[in-house]
Amino acid sequence: VITFNVNGKAHSIDVDPATPLLYVLRNDLELNGAKFGCGLGQCGACTVIVGEGPVFSCLVPVMTVAGRNVRTVEGLGSAEKPGRLQQAFIEEQAAQCGYCIAGMIMRAQALLDTNASPSDADIRRHMQPNLCRCGTHMRILRAVRRAADAQGAAIAQAKS
Amino acid sequence: MTIGKQSVATFAGICVALAIAAGCAQRSPTEAMAAAPIRPDSTLVARGAALSSIGDCNVCHTTDDGPTFAGGRALHTTFGSIYATNITPDVDTGIGRWTAYDFQRAMKEGISRDGHQLYPAFPYDHYVHVTDDDVDAIYAFLMTRAPVHAKSPENSIVVARPMVAAWKALYFRRDPVIADSARSHEWNRGRYLVEGLGHCGGCHTPRDAFGGETTSQALSGGTVDAWHAPALDEHVAAPSPWTVDQMTAYLRTGFDEQHGIAAGPMAAVTRNLQQADADDVRAMAVYVVDRMGGHQRNAAPVVDVATRNGDQGAAIYESACAGCHDRAPRGIALDRSTTVTDVVPDNLIRITLDGIAPPDEQRGRIMPSFRGTFTNDQMTALIEYIRGRYGRIAAWPDAATTVEKLQRMSPENPS
Numbered sequence: 001v002i003t004f005n006v007n008g009k010a011h012s013i014d015v016d017p018a019t020p021l022l023y024v025l026r027n028d029l030e031l032n033g034a035k036f037g038c039g040l041g042q043c044g045a046c047t048v049i050v051g052e053g054p055v056f057s058c059l060v061p062v063m064t065v066a067g068r069n070v071r072t073v074e075g076l077g078s079a080e081k082p083g084r085l086q087q088a089f090i091e092e093q094a095a096q097c098g099y100c101i102a103g104m105i106m107r108a109q110a111l112l113d114t115n116a117s118p119s120d121a122d123i124r125r126h127m128q129p130n131l132c133r134c135g136t137h138m139r140i141l142r143a144v145r146r147a148a149d150a151q152g153a154a155i156a157q158a159k160s
Numbered sequence: 161m162t163i164g165k166q167s168v169a170t171f172a173g174i175c176v177a178l179a180i181a182a183g184c185a186q187r188s189p190t191e192a193m194a195a196a197p198i199r200p201d202s203t204l205v206a207r208g209a210a211l212s213s214i215g216d217c218n219v220c221h222t223t224d225d226g227p228t229f230a231g232g233r234a235l236h237t238t239f240g241s242i243y244a245t246n247i248t249p250d251v252d253t254g255i256g257r258w259t260a261y262d263f264q265r266a267m268k269e270g271i272s273r274d275g276h277q278l279y280p281a282f283p284y285d286h287y288v289h290v291t292d293d294d295v296d297a298i299y300a301f302l303m304t305r306a307p308v309h310a311k312s313p314e315n316s317i318v319v320a321r322p323m324v325a326a327w328k329a330l331y332f333r334r335d336p337v338i339a340d341s342a343r344s345h346e347w348n349r350g351r352y353l354v355e356g357l358g359h360c361g362g363c364h365t366p367r368d369a370f371g372g373e374t375t376s377q378a379l380s381g382g383t384v385d386a387w388h389a390p391a392l393d394e395h396v397a398a399p400s401p402w403t404v405d406q407m408t409a410y411l412r413t414g415f416d417e418q419h420g421i422a423a424g425p426m427a428a429v430t431r432n433l434q435q436a437d438a439d440d441v442r443a444m445a446v447y448v449v450d451r452m453g454g455h456q457r458n459a460a461p462v463v464d465v466a467t468r469n470g471d472q473g474a475a476i477y478e479s480a481c482a483g484c485h486d487r488a489p490r491g492i493a494l495d496r497s498t499t500v501t502d503v504v505p506d507n508l509i510r511i512t513l514d515g516i517a518p519p520d521e522q523r524g525r526i527m528p529s530f531r532g533t534f535t536n537d538q539m540t541a542l543i544e545y546i547r548g549r550y551g552r553i554a555a556w557p558d559a560a561t562t563v564e565k566l567q568r569m570s571p572e573n574p575s
Contacts, residue, residue, distance in 0.1 A: 041528030053532030
């Protein structure tokens with residue numbers, strides 16, 4: 001039995017410890033935001049946050065997240081109450097088919113968690129591992145920019 | 161290409177003492193005059209371009225996102241930072257006023273146009289072996305590039321320039337590379353390029369406590385930017401001997417499926433060598449492979465590959481690595497990789513943490529980054545598993561320590 005925390009909630013799962021984290025999230029916990037894309041760490045559709053950083057959940061055996069905190073796109077908000085990044089992706093209409101978007105958002109979240117005011121170059125560099133086969137990268141970059149600016153404004157307001 | 165932080169730190173110490181003994185270190189400035197314009201001799205300029213790519217001028221004198229040769233790239237040391245200078249022909253901020261003589265003196269004596277000592281991060285201890293004709297060709301090439309007005313940041317290094325004169329007294333040797341008549345023209349050409357312009361020893365030769373290359377151990381492996389530059393002599397750690405064909409292809413493409421990929425600073429070196437003269441690159445391969453002397457990994461195979469946390473390491477490998485390295489012929493089979501059998505685990509850990517990526521907007525082989533994905537214990541288990549299972553030799557004694565150090569290190573600033 002492997003115990004770990006997903007979006008603030010503890011789970012104990014009885015699976016083969018070598019099972020990829022992605023399969024446990026989707027099949028056992030029914031968190032279907034993260035997607036299986038390439039299975040090789042080359043597309044980023046499966047990206048979730050483990051601890052502080054983005055990981056390819058299709059490459060990570062679930063045993064390695066025992067006792068650690070996992071965040072998925074479901075933890076950022078809901079259809080009724082989207083989180084800041086989700087809202088920005090909607091406003092920029094950054095999804096076409098949408099398959100890559102959960103991964104894109106989680107990689108972007110990892111950036112916003114550690115960098116309060118990322119430059120456009122920071123965003124481009126950070127988002128580099130995630131691919132969108134529809135080609136909406138420019139909208140995705142704008143959405144991350146929008147969310148970063150919104151977060152920056154919120155921080156500034158909280159300080160004043 | 162660069163001197164590691166320890167080296168600079170220690171050479172600073174000795175230089176304080178020696179500078180006093182060495183006395184006058186400032187050399188006279190050359191007469192201030194505008195450089196004569198280069199005649200557009202396309203043969204000379206083209207030869208200079210090809211030679212410049214062997215000398216890797218652009219690697220240090222260009223920032224990640226700046227114009228080529230415009231300088232500004234930092235070399236970080238414990239005593240501060242040195243910034244590569246602008247070597248475009250801009251009159252105010254570059255070498256636009258430099259004469260061919262000024263350029264020769266900088267390349268071969270380590271003296272700038274105004275007479276000040278150049279830090280030996282600039283590898284004039286190798287360039288001294290380059291012929292005057294070749295230096296002139298590189299000068300012609302650089303002086304016909306577009307001038308870029310760009311002032312490099314001020315150095316923050318505390319080693320005063322005059323101390324460099326003392327360093328030179330210890331380490332700077334002008335002894336020419338004399339052709340060995342018993343060897344082929346190709347071998348001699350290769351040695352000339354490897355020892356001189358290519359300055360391979362700048363990374364692949366260990367440096368002593370004062371930052372000088374230990375010439376008695378030339379090409380036996382060194383350290384650069386927290387990467388290990390593997391041995392290119394009989395200490396070579398490759399699981400199979402290199403052939404000249406393999407080495408030539410590796411130097412020109414950055415990859416050989418029997419030995420592995422050029423990573424870290426070597427990636428830029430191999431990208432440059434694509435632009436070099438093909439015969440020159442082959443000559444370098446001839447010389448280096450001869451230095452290796454047909455040797456390969458010199459360690460007894462370990463039959464029992466049981467490793468600490470073997471189960472966890474195997475599970476991570478199967479999940480994260482095998483998809484490319486075993487099941488599909490995308491990545492190198494790791495039982496061929498020098499990185500796995502090298503004397504230290506640093507390169508295997510760094511590649512696992514930071515992956516492989518071509519420069520922005522260029523094509524190239526990729527490997528995903530695993531920085532932050534695994535805990536230090538998990539990463540150590542994986543590294544030890546790969547070493548035992550695919551390297552089939554004894555474990556590195558300090559993999560866990562190195563994992564911890566490299567996990568903390570920022571990949572952008574490995575000092």
